[in-house]
Amino acid sequence: MKALNKKPLFNESGDTDISKKRLINGNTTNLNDFNNMKYTWASEWYRQAMNNFWIPEEINMAQDLKDYRVLTEEERTAYDKILSFLIFLDSVQMENLGNVNNYITASEVNLCLTIQAFQEAIHSQSYSYMLDTICPPNKRNEILYQWKDDPILLSRNKFIGDLYNEFLDNPVPENLLKTLMANYILEGIYFYSGFMFFYNLERNSKMPGSVQQIRYINRDENTHLWLFRNIIRELKKEEPHLFTDESVEELRNMIKTGVENEIAWGHYVIGNKFRDLIKMFSVNILST
Numbered sequence: 001m002k003a004l005n006k007k008p009l010f011n012e013s014g015d016t017d018i019s020k021k022r023l024i025n026g027n028t029t030n031l032n033d034f035n036n037m038k039y040t041w042a043s044e045w046y047r048q049a050m051n052n053f054w055i056p057e058e059i060n061m062a063q064d065l066k067d068y069r070v071l072t073e074e075e076r077t078a079y080d081k082i083l084s085f086l087i088f089l090d091s092v093q094m095e096n097l098g099n100v101n102n103y104i105t106a107s108e109v110n111l112c113l114t115i116q117a118f119q120e121a122i123h124s125q126s127y128s129y130m131l132d133t134i135c136p137p138n139k140r141n142e143i144l145y146q147w148k149d150d151p152i153l154l155s156r157n158k159f160i161g162d163l164y165n166e167f168l169d170n171p172v173p174e175n176l177l178k179t180l181m182a183n184y185i186l187e188g189i190y191f192y193s194g195f196m197f198f199y200n201l202e203r204n205s206k207m208p209g210s211v212q213q214i215r216y217i218n219r220d221e222n223t224h225l226w227l228f229r230n231i232i233r234e235l236k237k238e239e240p241h242l243f244t245d246e247s248v249e250e251l252r253n254m255i256k257t258g259v260e261n262e263i264a265w266g267h268y269v270i271g272n273k274f275r276d277l278i279k280m281f282s283v284n285i286l287s288t
């Protein structure tokens, strides 16, 4: 397989002509020039992401503290498991973005990935804040690590985690492409039944602080999806040889597995327990 060069750091002989910029295997200086970008969508993305800045602790969780105690058993179990899942996703996502960034040689895209990683850190902070507010310390720890012991949670986290590890261990362009798609699946498919569960709590006037946190996280995740869609599209223009019939079929199958995982997860964590959510869930996910 053709090599993928790790981005140089201090590189005085890097290209200053932006037309020579490439997403991978370019000769970057790492200079951040906000006024002179090859990938102009990166500027728009960056500004949108900065406008979306928020601080979890500014959201009042007092009502959630009361509500959590009176959630039904099913609601509380689903709340815990969904949080455990989301905490893991955002944590591993933050780490993987740094690894992807080591191989992207377009400084404006590096900027965007850095801001995205920062936002994933805020999401982790948000989940911690939610747990710290509503749970006693022993319960908090149990929820944080449920993904390690719950076989269904673990198996779906493994699907994404293994793909990220594969790229970490063997950074070739083909594995980069799979990692980009795994990222896309995480942002575009894996979050949504979890988010819907929270929006359904809101419809029932429960856990308003948690829902506000999720609403802000959801807004960020939408932009992450937009960023990775653009990166994959640019890569297709610059490195069309990576998109063979075989690799495109593999990417399609990854999306299919991601959707199947999401459906199985939805059945497991939500199932038939929440009558008004079933309709929402079936319209949005099961029909895909």
Ligand SMILES: [Fe+2]
Binding pocket: 090, 093, 119, 120, 123, 217, 221
């Ligand atoms: Fe996130």
Ligand SMILES: [Fe+2]
Binding pocket: 093, 120, 187, 220, 221, 224
């Ligand atoms: Fe994200």
